[in-house]
Amino acid sequence: MQTEPTVPPALVIFDCDGVLVDSEPLSLACLTAGLNRIGVPIDQETVRARFAGTSMPSIMAHIAADYGIAAPPGFVEAVKAETLRIFDAELRAMRGAAAAIPALGLPICVASSSDPVRLRHSLTLTGLLPLFSGNVFSSVQVPRGKPHPDLFLFAAERMGAAPAACLVIEDSVPGVTAARAAGMRVAGFTGGGHWGHDPAGADLLRAGAARIFSDFTDLAAVISGA
Known part of the structure; x- marks a missing residue:
């Protein structure tokens, strides 16, 4: 397993479906x-x-x-x-996300494979959209979606962060693969309803996630490298 630096990331990039909202x-x-x-x-x-x-x-x-x-x-x-x-x-927000995300005190954004209509609909419906101050990016904004790195690189560029200084929160193998291809660290999230088959996240670890968590109460510890 890759050893991660202990400095806080310059940017935390959240996938939406299966991470912020239990939509999958x-x-x-x-x-x-x-x-x-x-x-x-x-x-x-x-x-x-x-x-x-x-x-x-x-x-x-x-x-x-x-x-x-x-x-x-x-x-x-x-x-x-x-x-x-x-x-x-x-549709419901992922349990604990609304409290844990703003408590980080770090720059954040969303980078999702969903089209902009579905993406904003989901975040608005669950009350999470205001947390991201308009920093919501969709795969339609780049030539290639996940598992290619384009979307995460685009989000980092728009947010003014170096890829190596970004941490991605992902729940899918294509997402983890894309983040690693972008040169970013990844934490795998398995708290969504579609992860009942493998809460340990073996697939995500194989794809390159450095650690796995399933509860947003652990988010700060995951980001700090604990």
């Missing part, structure tokens, strides 16, 4: 149901393992390549709309 069980269920409707023989666990933390354009490209099924017109928009409807009824 909801969105993965919507996506799986939608894919099944167009004839893709895939279950929710496979969708989680392959696509959690990945943008919709990348997901649909993989579906076309692996299953030979192209999304019909309006499919992506319909899945997104259904996901937002379910969010309105069921």
Whole structure:
């Protein structure tokens, strides 16, 4: 395991889905149901393992390549709309996030694979958007989404932080991979509802996360290197 410096990071970058909001069980269920409707023989666990933390354009490209099924017109928009409807009824902020994040006293931002509409909807709905003072970045702002490093490098540049001085909080293998490719430290978060299969975060550790935590009450200790 990599030894991390004890100095505080210059910037903490949070993923959104599965880190700030417990959205993944909801969105993965919507996506799986939608894919099944167009004839893709895939279950929710496979969708989680392959696509959690990945943008919709990348997901649909993989579906076309692996299953030979192209999304019909309006499919992506319909899945997104259904996901937002379910969010309105069921989405919650991750327990403890609203208190732990501002208590850090460090520069923070969000960097997410979600499109800007879903991203801001989720953060507004859960009351977390004001914590980030408008510093919310989406994969649509860069040429390549996660697992490529573009989004994290873009966020660091916009926030005026050197990549090596950034710490990323991520819950997915593509996200951890992207952060490590950007030259950033990573802490893996497994407190979301989709991590019941592996709370120890073995997949995230293999991808390059330096440590794993599952409760926002531990956030300050994780960031301090304790």
